Amino acid sequence: xxxxxxxxxxxxxxxxxxxxxxxxxxxxxxxxxxxxxxxxxxxxxxxxxxxxxxxxxxxxxxxxxxxxxxxxxxxxxxxxxxxxxxxxxxxxxxxxxxxxxxxxxxxxxxxxxxxxxxxxxxxxxxxxxxxxxxxxxxxxxxxxxxxxxxxxxxxxxxxxxxxxxxxxxxxxxxxxxxxxxxxxxxxxxxxxxxxxxxxxxxxxxxxxxxxxxxxxxxxxxxxxxxxxxxxxxxxxxxxxxxxxxxxxxxxxxxxxxxxxxxxxxxxxxxxxxxxxxxxxxxxxxxxxxxxxxxxxxxxxxxxxxxxxxxxxxxxxxxxxxxxxxxxxxxxxxxxxxxxxxxxxxxxxxxxxxxxxxxxxxxxxxxxxxxxxxxxxxxxxxxxxxxxxxxxxxxxxxxxxxxxxxxxxxxxxxxxxxxxx
Amino acid sequence: xxxxxxxxxxxxxxxxxxxxxxxxxxxxxxxxxxxxxxxxxxxxxxxxxxxxxxxxxxxxxxxxxxxxxxxxxxxxxxxxxxxxxxxxxxxxxxxxxxxxxxxxxxxxxxxxxxxxxxxxxxxxxxxxxxxxxxxxxxxxxxxxxxxxxxxxxxxxxxxxxxxxxxxxxxxxxxxxxxxxxxxxxxxxxxxxxxxxxxxxxxxxxxxxxxxxxxxxxxxxxxxxxxxxxxxxxxxxxxxxxxxxxxxxxxxxxxxxxxxxxxxxxxxxxxxxxxxxxxxxxxxxxxxxxxxxxxxxxxxxxxxxxxxxxxxxxxxxxxxxxxxxxxxxxxxxxxxxxxxxxxxxxxxxxxxxxxxxxxxxxxxxxxxxxxxxxxxxxxxxxxxxxxxxxxxxxxxxxxxxxxxxxxxxxxxxxxxxxxxx
Numbered sequence: 001x002x003x004x005x006x007x008x009x010x011x012x013x014x015x016x017x018x019x020x021x022x023x024x025x026x027x028x029x030x031x032x033x034x035x036x037x038x039x040x041x042x043x044x045x046x047x048x049x050x051x052x053x054x055x056x057x058x059x060x061x062x063x064x065x066x067x068x069x070x071x072x073x074x075x076x077x078x079x080x081x082x083x084x085x086x087x088x089x090x091x092x093x094x095x096x097x098x099x100x101x102x103x104x105x106x107x108x109x110x111x112x113x114x115x116x117x118x119x120x121x122x123x124x125x126x127x128x129x130x131x132x133x134x135x136x137x138x139x140x141x142x143x144x145x146x147x148x149x150x151x152x153x154x155x156x157x158x159x160x161x162x163x164x165x166x167x168x169x170x171x172x173x174x175x176x177x178x179x180x181x182x183x184x185x186x187x188x189x190x191x192x193x194x195x196x197x198x199x200x201x202x203x204x205x206x207x208x209x210x211x212x213x214x215x216x217x218x219x220x221x222x223x224x225x226x227x228x229x230x231x232x233x234x235x236x237x238x239x240x241x242x243x244x245x246x247x248x249x250x251x252x253x254x255x256x257x258x259x260x261x262x263x264x265x266x267x268x269x270x271x272x273x274x275x276x277x278x279x280x281x282x283x284x285x286x287x288x289x290x291x292x293x294x295x296x297x298x299x300x301x302x303x304x305x306x307x308x309x310x311x312x313x314x315x316x317x318x319x320x321x322x323x324x325x326x327x328x329x330x331x332x333x334x335x336x337x338x339x340x341x342x343x344x345x346x347x348x349x350x351x352x353x354x355x356x357x358x359x360x361x362x363x364x365x366x367x368x369x370x371x372x373x374x375x376x377x378x379x380x381x382x383x384x385x386x387x388x389x390x391x392x393x394x395x396x397x398x399x400x401x402x403x404x405x406x407x408x409x410x411x412x413x414x415x416x417x418x419x420x
Numbered sequence: 421x422x423x424x425x426x427x428x429x430x431x432x433x434x435x436x437x438x439x440x441x442x443x444x445x446x447x448x449x450x451x452x453x454x455x456x457x458x459x460x461x462x463x464x465x466x467x468x469x470x471x472x473x474x475x476x477x478x479x480x481x482x483x484x485x486x487x488x489x490x491x492x493x494x495x496x497x498x499x500x501x502x503x504x505x506x507x508x509x510x511x512x513x514x515x516x517x518x519x520x521x522x523x524x525x526x527x528x529x530x531x532x533x534x535x536x537x538x539x540x541x542x543x544x545x546x547x548x549x550x551x552x553x554x555x556x557x558x559x560x561x562x563x564x565x566x567x568x569x570x571x572x573x574x575x576x577x578x579x580x581x582x583x584x585x586x587x588x589x590x591x592x593x594x595x596x597x598x599x600x601x602x603x604x605x606x607x608x609x610x611x612x613x614x615x616x617x618x619x620x621x622x623x624x625x626x627x628x629x630x631x632x633x634x635x636x637x638x639x640x641x642x643x644x645x646x647x648x649x650x651x652x653x654x655x656x657x658x659x660x661x662x663x664x665x666x667x668x669x670x671x672x673x674x675x676x677x678x679x680x681x682x683x684x685x686x687x688x689x690x691x692x693x694x695x696x697x698x699x700x701x702x703x704x705x706x707x708x709x710x711x712x713x714x715x716x717x718x719x720x721x722x723x724x725x726x727x728x729x730x731x732x733x734x735x736x737x738x739x740x741x742x743x744x745x746x747x748x749x750x751x752x753x754x755x756x757x758x759x760x761x762x763x764x765x766x767x768x769x770x771x772x773x774x775x776x777x778x779x780x781x782x783x784x785x786x787x788x789x790x791x792x793x794x795x796x797x798x799x800x801x802x803x804x805x806x807x808x809x810x811x812x813x814x815x816x817x818x819x820x821x822x823x824x825x826x827x828x829x830x831x832x833x834x835x836x837x838x839x840x
Binding site for chain 2: 153154165167168171178182193218219254256260288290339343
């Protein structure tokens with residue numbers, strides 16, 4: 001097994017097999033730049049670029065892509081460049097390679113403890129799309145709103161249902177979330193009222209970022225779709241359920257979602273995820289040809305959700321699920337998204353929709369976990385939750401479990417503050 | 421009445437009272453820059469900036485805003501700067517002011533015939549939102565889909581229904597539109613098929629562009645909302661009705677709209693529209709306080725739609741309507757959009773939704789004009805239309821009629837090409 005001279009434990013999120021990309025600024029410095037996480041450190045790629053380690057990758061050097069405040073320029077270069085950069089980094093970090101290992105001066109310049117850097121939103125997100133691709137989630141929600149018989153809409157098994165989200169309010173993990181205010185219609189009222197949200201929820205999702213640009217009018221074939229995906233993050237799609245229930249007919253969720261969507265800071269590359277490729281669920285009925293993918297196109301990513309109330313000493317795990325529950329794959333989402341001619345651009349974010357599994361504890365939202373209030377979740381301190389309360393901090397984490405190592409996503413977290 | 425030394429007729433779209441902003445490149449030159457339309461000409465603001473005419477407006481000079489390839493930098497400066505720039509331009513173009521009028525060398529450098537420039541998308545659009553703010557349109561659509569009794573959803577009269585659109589596929593007037601392909605479910609089929617769209621439609625809309633940035637978490641009060649609006653364009657929200665009907669439950673329109681949305685190249689400033697401010701329709705029930713605007717907040721903008729088939733010698737007018745039919749005003753849309761905390765950014769586009777009036781000829785989409793196929797529209801050459809056919813060119817235009825002058829929007833047009 002490949003090892004780095006930067007020592008990591010078996011539980012480390014960031015071994016040499018991972019090397020996720022992020023944007024950071026060292027303490028007391030002004031310029032954000034590109035880094036990769038390795039163990040407890042960030043490796044500053046702008047320093048490696050200046051030293052000339054990427055000179056064989058023309059586009060990197062000429063466009064100065066690792067001195068940028070976003071990953072967009074790197075992402076748009078495509079998978080051959082991503083692969084070359086990964087090779088160079090894995091070589092430089094290898095326990096048996098001396099270039100970086102034995103150069104104290106360079107090591108001092110290039111490594112920062114993660115504790116001592118500020119992370120930034122890694123991407124300038126042009127458009128954000130949110131899918132609804134977990135059958136268990138769609139079935140749960142449909143059952144609660146329309147009964148078991150009509151849970152899934154007729155289109156659901158034929159196409160990955162999705163909608164356009166709000167790109168401007170995608171925020172970095174750690175950003176506080178003020179409880180939103182808006183129009184809600186209480187069950188027993190005839191007219192809506194203006195109120196702080198009473199049914200605030202999280203949604204456990206993943207998101208993938210688009211790398212190369214596609215052309216308007218030219219659909220991406222499903223078997224080329226993964227070439228357009230740079231990597232993945234964790235996404236918490238905060239949701240105001242009462243605002244949503246009132247506003248969403250007939251054009252879909254709007255204000256109930258656009259007050260904030262949190263993402264984790266490190267983008268895990270598809271190359272790092274490759275060993276964890278698995279078959280997704282069987283698709284029945286068979287999808288139309290433009291959605292039919294050859295071979296396995298899901299990934300075995302273990303996912304967890306923790307909640308800590310302001311009156312709790314520790315966070316408690318409230319959900320455990322897996323990305324491979326997803327019915328529609330990322331490749332299918334990309335193919336569907338572009339089939340009428342919509343173009344995708346570097347930095348576009350495609351989120352999965354809530355990831356729920358078959359068991360109660362594998363449901364990815366509080367609405368499903370507490371069945372819309374009918375079945376509150378129990379917390380260890382004798383407390384319960386139906387919806388999120390002020391002070392609650394929600395943390396999502398996830399990883400792929402390899403033999404002796406983990407490909408970790410880090411965390412996406414956020415605390416609910418009272419309405420302003 | 422104010423007149424320019426650039427002579428214009430009473431029907432000109434671009435008298436000195438208008439001065440809409442756009443981005444253009446002169447023939448045989450490489451750099452896009454900011455211009456205003458005046459009569460048959462474009463006035464190159466980058467030349468005026470270099471000459472020093474804006475030196476009293478510090479932000480213009482320092483940030484070189486008129487040398488940019490988009491209007492975003494100018495738009496974010498806010499209404500005090502917009503007002504100063506308009507004053508300077510109206511002064512310089514005045515028939516009695518000699519600075520520009522009598523300087524032949526400068527005039528040669530600063531004016532280009534509109535015929536000889538290439539126009540560009542004027543704005544880098546961050547997020548695009550589409551509303552559904554015409555009561556007549558929502559009622560027509562609702563009646564066709566759910567019957568007269570249930571035409572309007574219960575929320576419709578309480579809030580401006582809207583949804584997030586796709587920013588990447590907003591294109592400039594004149595861009596060809598290939599008929600999209602996608603999933604549709606024919607009425608008599610049990611399963612969906614993959615097909616070229618059979619129910620291709622236009623939607624006559626206007627759009628407003630956001631200027632200054634608002635802060636996430638800080639709603640914009642309705643009576644300050646207009647300070648955030650830089651100006652307006654015409655919008656054709658092309659729609660694939662059969663794709664929409666199948667895909668839109670429960671999360672709203674997605675691929676049916678995101679293959680292309682066309683906008684007109686000139687942004688008419690709110691200052692130019694100010695003399696045409698009128699009361700909108702009476703709102704009953706009374707909106708919640710955060711949506712209640714003081715004073716008139718609609719505008720008297722005459723709007724027309726023309727259609728020319730490939731077998732027709734001339735375009736024919738197929739709809740005539742007015743912006744002041746809109747039930748929800750732009751100010752109310754901005755206030756609603758931000759009420760849960762969503763931030764708005766320079767260059768965000770907020771479209772009105774289809775603008776339909778009370779009469780048949782005032783309906784803003786072919787679906788409404790031909791009542792979903794039940795009542796085809798008649799064209800002068802003995803032809804009919806139910807949906808758009810390959811070769812059809814749709815042109816929308818609009819203006820405010822002043823006494824002896826017009827504030828024109830120019831045109832947004834696009835031709836339907838066969839599916840690829």
